[in-house]
Amino acid sequence: MENPHAERQAILLERIVKNADKCTELILELNHCVEEVLRANAHVKTAADLATKYRKNVQYNLEAIRDSEERSGA
DSSP states (O other): OOOHHHHHHHHHHHHHHHHHHHHHHHHHHHHHHHHHHHHHTHHHHHHHHHHHHHHHHHHHHHHHHHHHHHHHHO
16 A cells, blocks of 8 residues: 555655756846846946046045145145
8 A cells, every 4th residue: 555645745845846946947047147237237337437436536636636735825
């Protein structure tokens, strides 16, 4: 006589494995899409980095000019 619990467990295990496979497949597809987005946005990131560096340089130069004016005016 077969064990009905073993049969039920085998069915549940099969469903779990099938769902885990689907989940893995979808995660791989999501990773691929994220990589495509990152590649597409590479130029935007470069431009943002350049703008940030430019802003920092401008801020540094403004502070240097301000300090220089304060020293010469005092």
